[in-house]
Amino acid sequence: SSELTQDPAVSVALGQTVRITCQGDSLRSSYASWYQQKPGQAPVLVIYHKNNRPSGIPDRISGSSSGNTASLTITGAQADDEADYYCNSGDSSANHLVFGGGTKLTVL
Amino acid sequence: EVQLVQSGAEVEKPGESLRISCKSSGYSFTSYWVGWVRQMPGKGLELMGIIYPGDSHTRYSPSFQGHVTISADKSISTAYLQWSSLKASDTAMYYCARQTGDGYNLYFDCWGQGTLVTVSS
Numbered sequence: 001s002s003e004l005t006q007d008p009a010v011s012v013a014l015g016q017t018v019r020i021t022c023q024g025d026s027l028r029s030s031y032a033s034w035y036q037q038k039p040g041q042a043p044v045l046v047i048y049h050k051n052n053r054p055s056g057i058p059d060r061i062s063g064s065s066s067g068n069t070a071s072l073t074i075t076g077a078q079a080d081d082e083a084d085y086y087c088n089s090g091d092s093s094a095n096h097l098v099f100g101g102g103t104k105l106t107v108l
Numbered sequence: 109e110v111q112l113v114q115s116g117a118e119v120e121k122p123g124e125s126l127r128i129s130c131k132s133s134g135y136s137f138t139s140y141w142v143g144w145v146r147q148m149p150g151k152g153l154e155l156m157g158i159i160y161p162g163d164s165h166t167r168y169s170p171s172f173q174g175h176v177t178i179s180a181d182k183s184i185s186t187a188y189l190q191w192s193s194l195k196a197s198d199t200a201m202y203y204c205a206r207q208t209g210d211g212y213n214l215y216f217d218c219w220g221q222g223t224l225v226t227v228s229s
Binding site for chain 1: 153169207209218220
């Protein structure tokens with residue numbers, strides 16, 4: 001299956017740690033990438049190849065993976081982290097990538 | 109600097125045709141796949157398809173096969189998304205994005221700003 005499942009919404013208290021998960025069979029053979037999307041803006045890549053960050057992404061954002069589950073962890077959540085987060089995975093044999101349904105992160 | 113710049117918002121009537129564009133700069137356009145992603149109002153991201161401008165090889169996600177056409181003009185480093193007959197359900201924000209990575213680990217590292225398409229009678 002090429003489907004990726006995410007929790008629709010997650011909340012975290014300011015300064016605390018939150019984990020956003022993504023489940024799917026494709027994650028057993030390929031890494032997830034993660035994207036942050038704020039209201040009215042285009043998505044931005046925040047994690048690729050399981051736990052690599054593009055330049056400009058703070059190191060309090062990290063990724064991990066185990067079995068069919070990939071995780072995005074934000075350590076010391078800030079108000080600026082409030083956004084929708086999407087995972088994405090696939091491989092060349094599938095001929096296309098798929099996105100998870102997205103998780104809305106609220107920072108309280 | 110890698111940039112993808114999309115064409116402006118469009119308002120069209122059902123049944124009309126439309127082509128939107130995505131102009132790339134700052135990298136070798138013919139060496140990377142470019143994807144198109146749909147986001148319907150209040151909804152998530154959906155990959156529509158991807159194109160390799162080097163040889164125009166195109167792959168469509170099953171849900172979009174036959175409903176849209178993806179093309180590219182490498183002489184002007186521009187990718188296109190085209191409809192022959194729009195429907196109200198095509199109302200959405202459309203993003204282009206550069207795909208990179210290898211084999212089993214692909215991702216979109218640079219995104220256009222989005223093109224809002226509104227289809228209404």
